[in-house]
Each structure stands twice: as structure tokens, then as C-alpha cells.
Amino acid sequence: MNPRVIGTVRSHLVSREQCPKYGDASMPPVWIELAPDFEPAATDLQVGDSILVLTWMHQGDQSVLRCHPQGNRELPMRGIFSTRSPDRPTPIGLHAVRILGREGLRLKVHPLEVIDGTPVIDIKPDNTPCPAQTEFSSLVNPDTGQAILTAGRDGWQRGLFAGFNGNVSIRQGERVVITATGSAKGHLSPKDLAVVDLSTGTPVSSVRASSEIAVHLEVYRNQPRAKAIVHTHPPKLLALSLRGEGPLLDLPLFEGRVFADKLTRVPAHRPGTVELAQAVGQASRDFEAVFMDNHGLVCWGDSMIQALGLSEELESLAGIAMTR
Structure with a gap:
């Protein structure tokens, strides 16, 4: 009927x-x-x-x-x-x-x-309370959501994000919680969090994920130790890369050697493409930080603090290298 x-x-x-x-x-x-x-x-x-x-x-x-x-x-x-x-x-x-x-x-x-x-x-x-009203949706663990919001704010305050660029994610079981496309990382709210299936890339929530979701998925798939990812556009590291003067962080400092060994570099690919995602994913098998030429930096860690902290360390070293 x-x-x-x-x-x-x-x-x-x-x-x-x-x-x-x-x-x-x-x-x-x-x-x-x-x-x-x-x-x-x-x-x-x-x-x-x-x-x-x-x-x-x-x-x-x-x-x-x-x-x-x-x-x-x-x-x-x-x-x-x-x-x-x-x-x-x-x-x-x-x-x-x-x-x-x-x-x-x-x-x-x-x-x-x-x-x-x-x-x-x-x-x-539609009387369904939006995430902003009930804090985080039922798809997002509150600790996961808060960690992403805090990382966006902290990274913005440190100059690692500007405006709407960059993205942040955490692996939540067999799903990935990631910042939404077009979201300002310094002013995130619960409604700016998207949820995607890790194995298929299928959206689980109605919020549209960042256009760089493929990079995050490939890192998580290639590096089982990765629990959190921060993709930033660090201005000092980007400026240093544009000089084209050999290795990015060739500094005679103890910290320089320690953290430079965690960093690798992949050639320029158009943002949002399969080629970029695959290049970063493969590089993440051996390195915790991947610099994407003409684009930005991806750092992973076993926690959001580790991923964001590595981003901060590399940007600080880039600042030193710029003054040499």
C-alpha cells in the first residue's frame, strides 16, 4: 500500500x-x-x-x-x-x-x-538537539571532541593555523573524528566535528569532513601507532622550504638532530588528491612528521598532545634556522 x-x-x-x-x-x-x-x-x-x-x-x-x-x-x-x-x-x-x-x-x-x-x-x-546544544553528538566521545577543540585553539594561538586552513583528527576505534570543511581552527565548536568510517571513508555523520580527510585516513591505515593527527600550515617552516637551501632543519643543535630525524618531505601534490594522501600515508610508516612541499605539515602521535607538540617543536626549529 x-x-x-x-x-x-x-x-x-x-x-x-x-x-x-x-x-x-x-x-x-x-x-x-x-x-x-x-x-x-x-x-x-x-x-x-x-x-x-x-x-x-x-x-x-x-x-x-x-x-x-x-x-x-x-x-x-x-x-x-x-x-x-x-x-x-x-x-x-x-x-x-x-x-x-x-x-x-x-x-x-x-x-x-x-x-x-x-x-x-x-x-x-526537526527537534533533534544539535551538537552545540548537547555538547558532542552521540557519535563523538566527549574526551575525543574536547581534545580536538583544544588542539585547534592551541595551534591557532601558536600561529600554526590561520583562518580556515589545516585540520585535526583523532582515531576513535574504527572511526575517525575530524574537523569539518571550512571550520576555523581557533574557534571550533562541537558542530564542527565530522565522523568518518576508517576502512571505507564513508561519512557516518551529517557534518562534512575536511577536504584532506584522505590524508588522515591513509596515515591511520599505514601507521597503527597513530592515534591523533595535526595538519598545520606553519609559516616559518613553509618560508624555510621556499628558500630551497638543502635540508629543512639542518641545525647543529641537539634538539635539531632529535626532531629533524622525525621529519621527512614529500613532493608537491595537489591538496585533496589521492596522490597526496598516498604519499603522506606511505611516509608515515617511518616518520612522525611529513612535510608536504608547497602545502604544509602533517604530524601524528599516540595522543593529540604528542602530535601538536611535534608540530610546535618543528616550527620553533624553523624559526631558529630562519635567523642563521
Whole structure:
């Protein structure tokens, strides 16, 4: 039995193949056209409201009980109830969106990743407390979350982060908690934390992870001792690298020898690429600090304090080297 339809989605997406697996912040907004009969029910919906939209995924295969997550056949099959596949016994979609505009019974919402013509079967207020209200979400261990927030603030105060650059993560079992894309490291809050599956890279939370998530995943996969990672853009170390004068930290100091031995360098690769991630991951097998030419520094440790502390030591030595 099909449910009662209250409206229809009008979207730029016209096929299942075009739909992202999760609501993507980079997508354009779409419209929901409500049927006239339901005008009284929609009276109090306003621009800015967070709502839950339930859709009837009419092109879903209701006979499917197991699938490859995200349609990736390289991943093992899972029971359909542990996935977001549109193919399921009762093909109901649940989407957390915000109303960006309203024209009568037309609601402009974002992000909604269904195809044009998808029936809407219900709308509810999203009363789920956001992480900022309940501190950290149920996906993030409070100690893990606080360690990341503190590292972002401390690194920013020491000049290792500027504006929105860099990223910080901690391994939490078989998941990785990492700063969100576009987050200011000196002013992080719980809502700036994303959670990703370590083995597959699949998002576990609705928060979008840093664009450098692949680097973090490759380090954790290649270096089992890594529990925390700090990726900074240290200005002194970057400036020193641009001089092109031999090794980065060739100093006749005890500390220089100790910490320089922890550092290696990889050639320049475009940020966010598989090539960069793989280069850093492989280098992390033998070194605790990896300098990425024309980009920045990645340090790992068995704790956030160790990873951030190593970043600070190397930047301090770079400052000394700059004055020679």
C-alpha cells in the first residue's frame, strides 16, 4: 500500500545516478510543491526552519534486503536496514533540511538529494538537539571532541593555523573524528566535528569532513601507532622550504638532530588528491612528521598532545634556522 502523497520534489536531479549518497552542501537547493489540500498544515512553516522531509522513493526496488554500501561492489554486502539505500522493503527517505525560501505552497529546501518528481509523504519539525546544544553528538566521545577543540585553539594561538586552513583528527576505534570543511581552527565548536568510517571513508555523520580527510585516513591505515593527527600550515617552516637551501632543519643543535630525524618531505601534490594522501600515508610508516612541499605539515602521535607538540617543536626549529 502506497502512503498518502502531500507534495512533490522539483529538483535538478533527473536520474538515480546523479543523486549523491548523502545531502551535499555543494548542491543547489530544490523545491517542494505541496498539494493545495495541505495548505492549513503548512501554515506555520517559515524560512529558516529545520525540518525532516519524508519521501517515497518510488524508483526503489522493494525486493532488496542486502546491498553493497553506496553501490560500491568492492565493499562487503550489508543488510539494507544498516544502509541508506533507496532500494528497501518500504522505500521511505528521511532528509534533514532547512527551509531557505517560501512561495505560497512551494518550499525551497537544502540539502535534498532525491530525483525530480519524488513524492513527499510527510514533513515534521526537526527537534533533534544539535551538537552545540548537547555538547558532542552521540557519535563523538566527549574526551575525543574536547581534545580536538583544544588542539585547534592551541595551534591557532601558536600561529600554526590561520583562518580556515589545516585540520585535526583523532582515531576513535574504527572511526575517525575530524574537523569539518571550512571550520576555523581557533574557534571550533562541537558542530564542527565530522565522523568518518576508517576502512571505507564513508561519512557516518551529517557534518562534512575536511577536504584532506584522505590524508588522515591513509596515515591511520599505514601507521597503527597513530592515534591523533595535526595538519598545520606553519609559516616559518613553509618560508624555510621556499628558500630551497638543502635540508629543512639542518641545525647543529641537539634538539635539531632529535626532531629533524622525525621529519621527512614529500613532493608537491595537489591538496585533496589521492596522490597526496598516498604519499603522506606511505611516509608515515617511518616518520612522525611529513612535510608536504608547497602545502604544509602533517604530524601524528599516540595522543593529540604528542602530535601538536611535534608540530610546535618543528616550527620553533624553523624559526631558529630562519635567523642563521
